[in-house]
Amino acid sequence: MRMKLLCRLVGAALLLNVQINAMAEMPGYVKAARPHVGLLKEDVDRVRNSLALTGPDVFPAMQGGMSFVITPRRKALSDRAEQPIFGSIQTKKNGIFIRHIDGDSADGKKIRFQLGFQDAAIDTYAAMRSFELEADRDATIELSWDKTSVVLTVNGTSYNLKWAATMPLPWSAKDQLYTFGGRTGEVIKDFKLWNAAKQLVAQHDFLDLELQEPVQDYLSSVDANWTTLQSCAQTANPVRQNGSLCDLAFQGRGMITGAASRFALAYLLTARPHYMAAARRLADQMFLLKDNTTQGLNGQQLKLAVGGNGPCLPASGPWAFCTTGCMTKSMTAIFPRAMLSLAITLAATVPCWRKTSRPPSPPIMWAAATI
Numbered sequence: 001m002r003m004k005l006l007c008r009l010v011g012a013a014l015l016l017n018v019q020i021n022a023m024a025e026m027p028g029y030v031k032a033a034r035p036h037v038g039l040l041k042e043d044v045d046r047v048r049n050s051l052a053l054t055g056p057d058v059f060p061a062m063q064g065g066m067s068f069v070i071t072p073r074r075k076a077l078s079d080r081a082e083q084p085i086f087g088s089i090q091t092k093k094n095g096i097f098i099r100h101i102d103g104d105s106a107d108g109k110k111i112r113f114q115l116g117f118q119d120a121a122i123d124t125y126a127a128m129r130s131f132e133l134e135a136d137r138d139a140t141i142e143l144s145w146d147k148t149s150v151v152l153t154v155n156g157t158s159y160n161l162k163w164a165a166t167m168p169l170p171w172s173a174k175d176q177l178y179t180f181g182g183r184t185g186e187v188i189k190d191f192k193l194w195n196a197a198k199q200l201v202a203q204h205d206f207l208d209l210e211l212q213e214p215v216q217d218y219l220s221s222v223d224a225n226w227t228t229l230q231s232c233a234q235t236a237n238p239v240r241q242n243g244s245l246c247d248l249a250f251q252g253r254g255m256i257t258g259a260a261s262r263f264a265l266a267y268l269l270t271a272r273p274h275y276m277a278a279a280r281r282l283a284d285q286m287f288l289l290k291d292n293t294t295q296g297l298n299g300q301q302l303k304l305a306v307g308g309n310g311p312c313l314p315a316s317g318p319w320a321f322c323t324t325g326c327m328t329k330s331m332t333a334i335f336p337r338a339m340l341s342l343a344i345t346l347a348a349t350v351p352c353w354r355k356t357s358r359p360p361s362p363p364i365m366w367a368a369a370t371i
Contacts, residue, residue, distance in 0.1 A: 044268045050208040051215055053270050055178030056193060056201040061094075062172050063196035065144035069189040072111035072133045075104060076184040084181045085113070085188075085209065092120045093175035098141070100183065101130065111135050115143070115152055119167050126171055127161040138189075146196075147171065178202075179216065182209025215269070222266040225259050226278050234284060236291040248285050 070085070079100075087097035101114045110132045119126040127150045133139040142153035147170040150161040163171060180188065186209040193202040225245055232246035233239075240250050245259050260282055267275035 060195040063146040067142040068191040073185045079183045180212045236288040
Protein backbone atom coordinates (compact mmCIF):
# COMPACT_ATOMS: atom_id res chain seq x y z
CA MET A 1 0.00 0.00 0.00
CA ARG A 2 2.84 2.44 0.78
CA MET A 3 4.20 1.86 -2.72
CA LYS A 4 1.10 3.57 -4.14
CA LEU A 5 2.05 6.75 -2.28
CA LEU A 6 5.69 6.58 -3.34
CA CYS A 7 4.85 5.80 -6.96
CA ARG A 8 2.36 8.67 -7.05
CA LEU A 9 4.98 11.09 -5.68
CA VAL A 10 7.60 9.95 -8.17
CA GLY A 11 5.04 10.16 -10.95
CA ALA A 12 4.23 13.72 -9.95
CA ALA A 13 7.92 14.59 -10.11
CA LEU A 14 8.32 13.03 -13.55
CA LEU A 15 5.36 15.02 -14.85
CA LEU A 16 7.37 18.19 -14.31
CA ASN A 17 9.78 17.21 -17.10
CA VAL A 18 12.92 16.07 -15.32
CA GLN A 19 15.18 17.20 -18.20
CA ILE A 20 14.91 20.75 -16.82
CA ASN A 21 17.53 21.72 -14.24
CA ALA A 22 15.07 22.74 -11.55
CA MET A 23 17.57 22.18 -8.75
CA ALA A 24 20.93 23.83 -8.42
CA GLU A 25 24.01 21.61 -8.52
CA MET A 26 22.03 18.60 -9.74
CA PRO A 27 21.73 16.92 -13.15
CA GLY A 28 18.34 17.38 -14.74
CA TYR A 29 17.98 13.88 -16.15
CA VAL A 30 17.33 10.43 -14.75
CA LYS A 31 20.33 8.11 -14.89
CA ALA A 32 19.83 4.51 -15.93
CA ALA A 33 22.29 3.37 -13.26
CA ARG A 34 21.26 4.24 -9.68
CA PRO A 35 18.56 6.69 -10.85
CA HIS A 36 17.51 9.67 -8.75
CA VAL A 37 14.42 11.78 -9.27
CA GLY A 38 14.31 15.22 -7.70
CA LEU A 39 11.12 15.76 -5.70
CA LEU A 40 9.92 19.34 -5.53
CA LYS A 41 7.54 20.87 -3.01
CA GLU A 42 5.11 21.31 -5.89
CA ASP A 43 5.14 17.54 -6.42
CA VAL A 44 4.16 16.95 -2.80
CA ASP A 45 1.53 19.68 -3.01
CA ARG A 46 0.01 18.01 -6.06
CA VAL A 47 -0.40 14.75 -4.18
CA ARG A 48 -1.53 16.44 -0.96
CA ASN A 49 -4.25 18.34 -2.79
CA SER A 50 -5.80 15.04 -3.88
CA LEU A 51 -6.02 13.84 -0.26
CA ALA A 52 -8.26 14.68 2.69
CA LEU A 53 -5.85 14.39 5.61
CA THR A 54 -7.56 16.84 7.95
CA GLY A 55 -11.23 17.22 8.70
CA PRO A 56 -13.27 20.31 9.59
CA ASP A 57 -12.70 21.89 12.98
CA VAL A 58 -16.28 20.97 13.92
CA PHE A 59 -18.17 18.24 12.07
CA PRO A 60 -21.89 19.12 11.68
CA ALA A 61 -23.05 16.39 14.02
CA MET A 62 -26.68 17.32 14.70
CA GLN A 63 -27.67 18.76 11.33
CA GLY A 64 -25.81 19.17 8.08
CA GLY A 65 -25.26 17.88 4.59
CA MET A 66 -22.76 16.84 1.98
CA SER A 67 -22.60 16.47 -1.78
CA PHE A 68 -20.04 15.05 -4.21
CA VAL A 69 -19.55 13.47 -7.60
CA ILE A 70 -18.08 9.95 -7.71
CA THR A 71 -16.97 7.76 -10.61
CA PRO A 72 -17.74 4.15 -9.55
CA ARG A 73 -15.41 1.36 -10.68
CA ARG A 74 -15.77 -2.39 -10.91
CA LYS A 75 -14.17 -4.39 -8.12
CA ALA A 76 -10.51 -5.24 -8.73
CA LEU A 77 -8.79 -8.22 -7.15
CA SER A 78 -7.03 -5.97 -4.66
CA ASP A 79 -10.25 -4.20 -3.57
CA ARG A 80 -12.14 -5.10 -0.42
CA ALA A 81 -15.67 -6.45 -0.76
CA GLU A 82 -17.09 -3.71 1.47
CA GLN A 83 -14.74 -0.85 0.68
CA PRO A 84 -15.59 2.37 2.57
CA ILE A 85 -16.01 5.57 0.57
CA PHE A 86 -16.66 7.99 3.42
CA GLY A 87 -16.35 7.22 7.12
CA SER A 88 -16.35 3.62 8.29
CA ILE A 89 -18.43 1.15 10.31
CA GLN A 90 -17.60 1.51 14.01
CA THR A 91 -18.50 -0.50 17.10
CA LYS A 92 -20.82 1.17 19.58
CA LYS A 93 -20.28 4.65 18.15
CA ASN A 94 -22.29 7.29 16.32
CA GLY A 95 -21.36 8.11 12.76
CA ILE A 96 -22.15 8.12 9.03
CA PHE A 97 -20.62 5.84 6.44
CA ILE A 98 -20.95 5.29 2.69
CA ARG A 99 -19.41 2.11 1.34
CA HIS A 100 -19.38 -0.42 -1.47
CA ILE A 101 -21.25 -3.64 -0.76
CA ASP A 102 -20.38 -6.89 -2.47
CA GLY A 103 -22.64 -8.10 -5.23
CA ASP A 104 -22.24 -5.83 -8.26
CA SER A 105 -24.40 -6.85 -11.21
CA ALA A 106 -23.20 -9.88 -13.18
CA ASP A 107 -22.50 -7.79 -16.26
CA GLY A 108 -20.50 -5.30 -14.20
CA LYS A 109 -22.65 -2.35 -15.25
CA LYS A 110 -24.22 -1.66 -11.84
CA ILE A 111 -22.14 -0.96 -8.73
CA ARG A 112 -23.79 -1.42 -5.32
CA PHE A 113 -23.41 1.05 -2.45
CA GLN A 114 -24.78 1.45 1.06
CA LEU A 115 -25.43 4.52 3.19
CA GLY A 116 -25.59 3.91 6.92
CA PHE A 117 -26.11 5.91 10.11
CA GLN A 118 -24.97 4.23 13.31
CA ASP A 119 -25.98 4.88 16.90
CA ALA A 120 -24.12 3.42 19.87
CA ALA A 121 -27.38 2.80 21.74
CA ILE A 122 -28.86 0.30 19.25
CA ASP A 123 -27.61 -2.80 17.45
CA THR A 124 -29.34 -2.03 14.14
CA TYR A 125 -28.76 0.92 11.83
CA ALA A 126 -30.22 4.24 12.93
CA ALA A 127 -30.97 4.78 9.22
CA MET A 128 -29.88 2.89 6.10
CA ARG A 129 -30.34 2.77 2.32
CA SER A 130 -28.71 0.66 -0.43
CA PHE A 131 -28.47 2.00 -3.97
CA GLU A 132 -26.83 1.27 -7.33
CA LEU A 133 -24.75 3.44 -9.66
CA GLU A 134 -23.60 2.87 -13.21
CA ALA A 135 -19.98 1.82 -13.55
CA ASP A 136 -17.51 4.31 -15.05
CA ARG A 137 -20.04 7.15 -15.16
CA ASP A 138 -20.06 10.20 -12.91
CA ALA A 139 -22.83 10.13 -10.33
CA THR A 140 -23.94 12.94 -8.00
CA ILE A 141 -24.65 12.06 -4.37
CA GLU A 142 -26.35 14.49 -1.99
CA LEU A 143 -27.07 13.83 1.65
CA SER A 144 -28.70 15.86 4.42
CA TRP A 145 -29.69 15.02 7.99
CA ASP A 146 -31.41 16.63 10.94
CA LYS A 147 -33.21 15.51 14.11
CA THR A 148 -36.21 14.10 12.26
CA SER A 149 -34.96 12.49 9.04
CA VAL A 150 -32.28 11.77 6.49
CA VAL A 151 -32.57 12.62 2.79
CA LEU A 152 -30.40 10.82 0.24
CA THR A 153 -30.46 12.10 -3.35
CA VAL A 154 -28.84 10.02 -6.11
CA ASN A 155 -28.61 11.68 -9.53
CA GLY A 156 -31.62 13.83 -8.74
CA THR A 157 -33.82 11.08 -7.22
CA SER A 158 -34.48 11.61 -3.52
CA TYR A 159 -35.10 8.99 -0.82
CA ASN A 160 -36.46 9.94 2.61
CA LEU A 161 -35.07 7.79 5.42
CA LYS A 162 -36.71 7.76 8.84
CA TRP A 163 -34.74 7.32 12.02
CA ALA A 164 -35.12 3.90 13.68
CA ALA A 165 -37.98 3.83 16.20
CA THR A 166 -35.70 2.32 18.86
CA MET A 167 -33.09 5.05 18.55
CA PRO A 168 -32.97 7.70 21.29
CA LEU A 169 -33.40 11.15 19.71
CA PRO A 170 -31.82 13.46 18.82
CA TRP A 171 -29.18 11.66 16.78
CA SER A 172 -25.65 13.08 16.57
CA ALA A 173 -22.59 12.14 14.53
CA LYS A 174 -20.46 12.71 17.61
CA ASP A 175 -17.93 9.98 16.72
CA GLN A 176 -17.69 10.71 12.99
CA LEU A 177 -14.56 9.55 11.15
CA TYR A 178 -13.52 12.03 8.49
CA THR A 179 -11.83 9.49 6.26
CA PHE A 180 -12.12 8.58 2.59
CA GLY A 181 -11.35 5.47 0.59
CA GLY A 182 -12.32 3.74 -2.61
CA ARG A 183 -11.78 1.05 -5.17
CA THR A 184 -8.93 1.11 -7.65
CA GLY A 185 -9.33 4.08 -9.99
CA GLU A 186 -12.16 5.78 -8.10
CA VAL A 187 -12.16 9.54 -7.54
CA ILE A 188 -14.44 12.07 -5.87
CA LYS A 189 -14.94 15.52 -7.33
CA ASP A 190 -16.49 18.67 -5.94
CA PHE A 191 -16.94 17.40 -2.37
CA LYS A 192 -18.76 19.85 -0.09
CA LEU A 193 -19.74 19.56 3.57
CA TRP A 194 -21.94 22.16 5.21
CA ASN A 195 -23.43 22.79 8.62
CA ALA A 196 -26.96 23.58 9.82
CA ALA A 197 -26.54 27.22 8.75
CA LYS A 198 -25.63 26.08 5.21
CA GLN A 199 -22.07 27.28 5.71
CA LEU A 200 -19.29 25.29 4.02
CA VAL A 201 -17.06 23.64 6.61
CA ALA A 202 -15.04 21.46 4.20
CA GLN A 203 -14.47 21.37 0.47
CA HIS A 204 -12.30 19.25 -1.83
CA ASP A 205 -12.19 19.78 -5.58
CA PHE A 206 -10.62 16.38 -6.27
CA LEU A 207 -9.91 13.34 -4.08
CA ASP A 208 -7.95 10.32 -5.26
CA LEU A 209 -9.83 7.67 -3.29
CA GLU A 210 -7.40 4.86 -4.08
CA LEU A 211 -4.60 6.81 -2.44
CA GLN A 212 -6.35 7.71 0.83
CA GLU A 213 -5.77 4.47 2.75
CA PRO A 214 -2.11 3.97 1.72
CA VAL A 215 -1.37 7.49 2.95
CA GLN A 216 -3.14 6.85 6.26
CA ASP A 217 -1.16 3.60 6.63
CA TYR A 218 2.03 5.52 5.84
CA LEU A 219 1.27 8.14 8.50
CA SER A 220 0.52 5.39 11.02
CA SER A 221 4.02 3.96 10.47
CA VAL A 222 5.52 7.44 10.93
CA ASP A 223 3.55 7.86 14.14
CA ALA A 224 5.06 4.60 15.39
CA ASN A 225 8.55 6.05 14.71
CA TRP A 226 7.50 9.22 16.52
CA THR A 227 6.44 7.22 19.60
CA THR A 228 9.76 5.36 19.63
CA LEU A 229 11.71 8.61 19.29
CA GLN A 230 10.09 10.08 22.43
CA SER A 231 11.77 7.42 24.58
CA CYS A 232 15.25 7.83 23.06
CA ALA A 233 17.90 9.23 25.39
CA GLN A 234 19.36 12.53 24.19
CA THR A 235 23.03 11.87 24.90
CA ALA A 236 26.40 12.03 23.19
CA ASN A 237 27.24 8.53 24.40
CA PRO A 238 24.18 6.34 23.87
CA VAL A 239 24.11 2.70 24.93
CA ARG A 240 23.26 0.20 22.21
CA GLN A 241 19.70 -1.03 22.69
CA ASN A 242 17.43 -3.07 20.44
CA GLY A 243 18.21 -1.78 16.96
CA SER A 244 15.41 0.78 17.00
CA LEU A 245 15.60 4.45 16.06
CA CYS A 246 17.14 5.10 19.50
CA ASP A 247 20.32 3.39 18.25
CA LEU A 248 21.08 6.24 15.84
CA ALA A 249 24.81 6.07 16.57
CA PHE A 250 24.96 2.38 15.69
CA GLN A 251 22.52 2.17 12.81
CA GLY A 252 23.04 1.93 9.09
CA ARG A 253 21.97 4.26 6.34
CA GLY A 254 18.51 2.72 5.97
CA MET A 255 17.44 3.48 9.54
CA ILE A 256 18.99 6.96 9.72
CA THR A 257 17.82 8.32 6.39
CA GLY A 258 14.64 6.23 6.33
CA ALA A 259 13.17 7.55 9.58
CA ALA A 260 14.33 11.08 8.81
CA SER A 261 12.74 11.14 5.37
CA ARG A 262 9.49 9.69 6.72
CA PHE A 263 9.19 12.48 9.29
CA ALA A 264 9.87 15.06 6.56
CA LEU A 265 7.42 13.67 4.04
CA ALA A 266 4.74 13.32 6.72
CA TYR A 267 5.24 16.97 7.62
CA LEU A 268 5.12 18.09 4.01
CA LEU A 269 1.89 16.17 3.46
CA THR A 270 0.12 17.23 6.66
CA ALA A 271 1.89 20.29 8.18
CA ARG A 272 1.36 18.63 11.57
CA PRO A 273 3.85 20.21 14.01
CA HIS A 274 4.78 17.00 15.86
CA TYR A 275 6.43 15.66 12.69
CA MET A 276 8.55 18.83 12.49
CA ALA A 277 9.44 18.40 16.16
CA ALA A 278 10.50 14.80 15.51
CA ALA A 279 12.79 15.81 12.67
CA ARG A 280 14.38 18.48 14.85
CA ARG A 281 14.86 16.01 17.68
CA LEU A 282 16.60 13.65 15.28
CA ALA A 283 18.89 16.50 14.23
CA ASP A 284 19.57 17.34 17.89
CA GLN A 285 20.71 13.77 18.49
CA MET A 286 23.11 14.03 15.53
CA PHE A 287 24.52 17.24 17.00
CA LEU A 288 25.20 15.43 20.29
CA LEU A 289 27.08 12.62 18.55
CA LYS A 290 29.88 14.99 17.59
CA ASP A 291 31.00 14.68 21.22
CA ASN A 292 30.73 10.89 21.25
CA THR A 293 33.68 9.18 22.98
CA THR A 294 32.71 5.56 22.28
CA GLN A 295 35.42 3.53 20.56
CA GLY A 296 34.19 1.68 17.50
CA LEU A 297 35.90 -0.90 15.30
CA ASN A 298 39.68 -0.61 15.00
CA GLY A 299 39.70 1.83 17.91
CA GLN A 300 38.21 4.67 15.88
CA GLN A 301 35.89 7.17 17.49
CA LEU A 302 32.27 6.29 16.81
CA LYS A 303 30.35 9.08 15.11
CA LEU A 304 27.64 7.75 12.85
CA ALA A 305 27.70 4.19 11.61
CA VAL A 306 26.24 4.22 8.12
CA GLY A 307 26.09 0.69 6.77
CA GLY A 308 28.92 -0.43 4.51
CA ASN A 309 30.22 3.12 4.19
CA GLY A 310 31.60 3.13 7.72
CA PRO A 311 31.52 6.49 9.45
CA CYS A 312 30.33 8.29 6.32
CA LEU A 313 26.94 9.93 6.47
CA PRO A 314 25.53 9.56 2.96
CA ALA A 315 23.52 12.73 2.85
CA SER A 316 22.56 15.78 4.86
CA GLY A 317 23.44 19.41 5.28
CA PRO A 318 24.21 21.15 1.97
CA TRP A 319 22.37 18.56 -0.10
CA ALA A 320 19.32 18.39 2.15
CA PHE A 321 15.82 18.75 0.81
CA CYS A 322 14.11 21.99 1.83
CA THR A 323 10.48 23.02 1.76
CA THR A 324 11.02 25.44 -1.11
CA GLY A 325 11.93 22.47 -3.29
CA CYS A 326 15.56 23.46 -3.72
CA MET A 327 18.84 21.59 -3.42
CA THR A 328 21.89 23.77 -3.22
CA LYS A 329 25.27 24.25 -1.57
CA SER A 330 24.37 27.83 -0.66
CA MET A 331 23.45 26.99 2.90
CA THR A 332 23.52 30.48 4.38
CA ALA A 333 21.02 31.82 1.86
CA ILE A 334 18.44 29.05 2.26
CA PHE A 335 18.74 27.07 5.49
CA PRO A 336 18.40 28.39 9.04
CA ARG A 337 21.31 28.47 11.46
CA ALA A 338 20.51 25.02 12.82
CA MET A 339 20.97 23.37 9.44
CA LEU A 340 24.13 25.35 8.74
CA SER A 341 25.55 24.26 12.09
CA LEU A 342 24.73 20.66 11.30
CA ALA A 343 26.47 20.91 7.94
CA ILE A 344 29.58 22.42 9.57
CA THR A 345 29.56 19.71 12.25
CA LEU A 346 29.31 16.94 9.66
CA ALA A 347 32.00 18.46 7.46
CA ALA A 348 34.36 18.62 10.44
CA THR A 349 33.70 15.19 11.88
CA VAL A 350 32.62 12.80 9.09
CA PRO A 351 35.70 11.66 7.13
CA CYS A 352 34.12 11.21 3.71
CA TRP A 353 32.89 14.79 3.66
CA ARG A 354 36.46 16.03 4.01
CA LYS A 355 37.87 13.67 1.38
CA THR A 356 35.50 14.14 -1.54
CA SER A 357 33.84 16.98 -3.35
CA ARG A 358 31.12 14.70 -4.74
CA PRO A 359 27.74 15.34 -3.08
CA PRO A 360 26.63 12.50 -0.80
CA SER A 361 23.77 10.43 -2.15
CA PRO A 362 20.86 9.96 -1.79
CA PRO A 363 19.58 13.27 -0.37
CA ILE A 364 18.02 13.15 3.07
CA MET A 365 14.67 14.89 3.40
CA TRP A 366 14.20 15.60 7.08
CA ALA A 367 15.61 19.11 6.61
CA ALA A 368 12.19 19.96 5.21
CA ALA A 369 10.84 19.80 8.74
CA THR A 370 13.51 22.05 10.23
CA ILE A 371 12.90 25.08 8.03
